[in-house]
Amino acid sequence: xxxxxxxxxxxxxxxxxxxxxxxxxxxxxxxxxxxxxxxxxxxxxxxxxxxxxxxxxxxxxxxxxxxxxxxxxxxxxxxxxxxxxxxxxxxxxxxxxxxxxxxxxxxxxxxxxxxxxxxxxxxxxxxxxxxxxxxxxxxxxxxxxxxxxxxxxxxxxxxxxxxxxxxxxxxxxxxxxxxxxxxxxxxxxxxxxxxxxxxxxxxxxxxxxxxxxxxxxxxxxxxxxxxxxxxxxxxxxxxxxxxxxxxxxxxxxxxxxxxxxxxxxxxxxxxxxxxxxxxxxxxxxxxxxxxxxxxxxxxxxxxxxxxxxxxxxxxxxxxxxxxxxxxxxxxxxxxxxxxxxxxxxxxxxxx
Amino acid sequence: xxxxxxxxxxxxxxxxxxxxxxxxxxxxxxxxxxxxxxxxxxxxxxxxxxxxxxxxxxxxxxxxxxxxxxxxxxxxxxxxxxxxxxxxxxxxxxxxxxxxxxxxxxxxxxxxxxxxxxxxxxxxxxxxxxxxxxxxxxxxxxxxxxxxxxxxxxxxxxxxxxxxxxxxxxxxxxxxxxxxxxxxxxxxxxxxxxxxxxxxxxxxxxxxxxxxxxxxxxxxxxxxxxxxxxxxxxxxxxxxxxxxxxxxxxxxxxxxxxxxxxxxxxxxxxxxxxxxxxxxxxxxxxxxxxxxxxxxxxxxxxxxxxxxxxxxxxxxxxxxxxxxxxxxxxxxxxxxxxxxxxxxxxxxxxx
DNA sequence: CTGAAAGCGCTTACAG
DNA sequence: CTGAAAGCGCTTACAG
Numbered sequence: 001x002x003x004x005x006x007x008x009x010x011x012x013x014x015x016x017x018x019x020x021x022x023x024x025x026x027x028x029x030x031x032x033x034x035x036x037x038x039x040x041x042x043x044x045x046x047x048x049x050x051x052x053x054x055x056x057x058x059x060x061x062x063x064x065x066x067x068x069x070x071x072x073x074x075x076x077x078x079x080x081x082x083x084x085x086x087x088x089x090x091x092x093x094x095x096x097x098x099x100x101x102x103x104x105x106x107x108x109x110x111x112x113x114x115x116x117x118x119x120x121x122x123x124x125x126x127x128x129x130x131x132x133x134x135x136x137x138x139x140x141x142x143x144x145x146x147x148x149x150x151x152x153x154x155x156x157x158x159x160x161x162x163x164x165x166x167x168x169x170x171x172x173x174x175x176x177x178x179x180x181x182x183x184x185x186x187x188x189x190x191x192x193x194x195x196x197x198x199x200x201x202x203x204x205x206x207x208x209x210x211x212x213x214x215x216x217x218x219x220x221x222x223x224x225x226x227x228x229x230x231x232x233x234x235x236x237x238x239x240x241x242x243x244x245x246x247x248x249x250x251x252x253x254x255x256x257x258x259x260x261x262x263x264x265x266x267x268x269x270x271x272x273x274x275x276x277x278x279x280x281x282x283x284x285x286x287x288x289x290x291x292x293x294x295x296x297x298x299x300x301x302x303x304x305x306x307x308x309x310x311x312x313x314x315x316x317x318x319x320x321x322x323x324x325x326x327x328x329x330x331x332x333x334x335x336x337x338x339x340x341x342x343x344x345x346x347x348x349x350x351x
Numbered sequence: 352x353x354x355x356x357x358x359x360x361x362x363x364x365x366x367x368x369x370x371x372x373x374x375x376x377x378x379x380x381x382x383x384x385x386x387x388x389x390x391x392x393x394x395x396x397x398x399x400x401x402x403x404x405x406x407x408x409x410x411x412x413x414x415x416x417x418x419x420x421x422x423x424x425x426x427x428x429x430x431x432x433x434x435x436x437x438x439x440x441x442x443x444x445x446x447x448x449x450x451x452x453x454x455x456x457x458x459x460x461x462x463x464x465x466x467x468x469x470x471x472x473x474x475x476x477x478x479x480x481x482x483x484x485x486x487x488x489x490x491x492x493x494x495x496x497x498x499x500x501x502x503x504x505x506x507x508x509x510x511x512x513x514x515x516x517x518x519x520x521x522x523x524x525x526x527x528x529x530x531x532x533x534x535x536x537x538x539x540x541x542x543x544x545x546x547x548x549x550x551x552x553x554x555x556x557x558x559x560x561x562x563x564x565x566x567x568x569x570x571x572x573x574x575x576x577x578x579x580x581x582x583x584x585x586x587x588x589x590x591x592x593x594x595x596x597x598x599x600x601x602x603x604x605x606x607x608x609x610x611x612x613x614x615x616x617x618x619x620x621x622x623x624x625x626x627x628x629x630x631x632x633x634x635x636x637x638x639x640x641x642x643x644x645x646x647x648x649x650x651x652x653x654x655x656x657x658x659x660x661x662x663x664x665x666x667x668x669x670x671x672x673x674x675x676x677x678x679x680x681x682x683x684x685x686x687x688x689x690x691x692x693x694x695x696x697x698x699x700x701x702x
Numbered sequence: 703c704t705g706a707a708a709g710c711g712c713t714t715a716c717a718g
Numbered sequence: 719c720t721g722a723a724a725g726c727g728c729t730t731a732c733a734g
Contacts, residue, residue, distance in 0.1 A: 018705045053471045057411045058727030061710045076433040101452050120404045240652040271652050278654040301591040303629040369721045409711030412726045
């Protein structure tokens with residue numbers, strides 16, 4: 001199956017040196033070995049002439065470094081994760097590392113299976129996205145691999161200065177709480193000219209099993225508390241379907257008890273709510289202002305276009321990979337929180 | 352970096368056999384080697400006791416099979432590809448193979464870079480999605496790897512019985528042409544009760560560099576020709592932005608020259624067109640019926656919900672992987688075309 | 703600065 | 719059915 005290709009011995013012969021020297025020139029290991037410039041030159045030319053590509057298999061076996069990284073994702077079909085993967089992958093590639101993508105579908109059994117595969121492939125490190133929805137058992141399984149790892153998303157129970165339970169892995173995440181607070185305050189203030197009464201803002205919350213979602217709900221509560229207003233949080237599963245259901249319940253109330261603004265924990269929920277508002281003939285944003293979260297590509301093209309919170313998804317992936325590389329290099333690393341950005345569009349425009 | 356783990360020698364010692372026997376029990380190679388049931392039993396127990404996981408690196412080096420497959424994607428952020436990847440990945444995993452995901456962003460340079468990496472990793476085979484937008488040079492680069500490969504998407508110039516240019520790889524794809532024809536006929540017939548005049552259907556076409564898009568345009572033309580009606584094809588880049596631009600030009604015409612139905616080559620285009628219809632106060636579907644292509648998750652939650660063509664994306668990925676495995680096994684394989692399914696929703700509902 | 707050699711952990715003819 | 723041994727293509731102390 002493997003095409004006949006040049007090996008290190010071929011290059012050594014062509015350059016008139018030993019295979020050790022070829023290795024030293026072409027793969028300067030951890031502590032680079034001195035090689036005379038003239039020899040290095042000859043080796044490089046020989047390698048080019050033979051179109052030599054070192055065998056990652058042999059290299060990994062000999063060096064105890066596979067150059068492979070495990071990248072765990074709950075669901076590749078969720079547009080959030082491919083962006084993260086891309087950020088991680090770009091950086092990995094520039095370091096000569098490859099990503100082994102593991103799509104767990106949020107299933108602990110599949111995660112465990114993958115960890116076994118990754119062990120067999122001797123990956124050098126792990127980057128685990130969806131860290132905010134891992135169970136204690138999942139975290140334990142990760143810790144047990146003994147591999148250096150980084151989480152994307154704050155694991156349940158962890159704070160900036162206290163790791164979660166068994167696992168001492170660092171994590172990177174977006175500041176969901178602060179961004180949710182900003183989105184809520186934007187809605188509160190956006191009813192009309194300065195001095196108008198604040199809107200009645202309700203929150204469509206995502207699954208409580210994800211810290212991402214509970215952090216967004218917390219940010220909403222922060223803002224409501226600060227404004228001295230009652231919070232109203234409706235639990236959902238985060239889907240557009242459930243957004244419709246939840247919004248319908250809310251918006252069918254008599255006008256004086258009805259929220260006139262909704263901060264939704266996901267764009268999907270917001271899109272569901274938008275559909276219901278249209279069905280009920282409630283003008284958006286006048287009768288109902290809406291802000292989602294995630295900045296789905298299509299949100300800008302809806303009528304009205306959807307306000308949202310945009311996350312630096314690629315940077316999350318890149319940052320996680322940077323931390324993983326640092327851990328591989330033996331450096332100490334700490335959690336990292338990146339800011340998110342409120343994107344105001346027509347669905348919450350000030351009138 | 353690699354945790355201390357049991358090796359084949361540990362298992363052999365524990366089971367009181369040679370490492371050759373362990374290998375034969377745990378890794379029945381191409382032609383399985385006979386082993387006595389009792390011995391096999393002992394080996395398996397020893398392996399379990401030691402929690403032994405064979406080193407894929409060593410195995411690959413010795414057997415000339417890495418168990419790695421290159422999976423090339425133009426753009427992981429496009430929701431179409433993760434689904435394909437998932438279908439391929441599921442099947443790969445069940446065969447003990449891992450996928451190395453290569454995100455080319457449609458760039459030939461990146462593709463070439465990746466092919467080098469994949470060569471270094473000694474992948475056993477290649478699955479290349481986005482086959483419909485590869486240039487002749489790209490196809491040549493793929494053929495030059497000497498690896499068995501499968502394309503997802505009909506390569507330019509290929510037909511069911513004639514491969515494209517230099518490359519003899521089989522391909523799998525959806526029957527874009529037939530599905531586009533069906534969507535167009537649906538629009539033509541959907542103006543009202545039987546006997547009503549057909550709608551004037553225009554087509555928003557995607558980039559001509561993708562056979563997927565030209566096939567959809569061809570299907571539209573087929574249907575228009577068959578109905579004896581003039582075709583009107585507007586070129587776009589496939590994005591929602593460009594859908595808005597193209598639809599605006601079309602829909603601003605005087606009523607008697609304006610299409611009253613649009614078949615868009617992508618859901619993105621259709622969503623752009625839907626936005627314009629709303630802006631112009633044209634009721635959908637009465638004044639403008641709309642059908643897209645791709646079945647984006649959010650289409651069902653728009654108002655009106657978007658008619659579209661759904662593809663068996665996971666099956667495409669699985670089918671491609673099956674062909675790749677067949678090629679690996681030395682079997683001859685032929686191209687495969689899967690049907691797509693018209694999904695009628697409110698945007699093209701019969702009145 | 704360079705090389706000979708051991709070793710990484712497996713698979714697979716070859717011999718029995 | 720089982721084992722001893724060569725070999726896969728590298729890296730890396732060790733010696734010079």
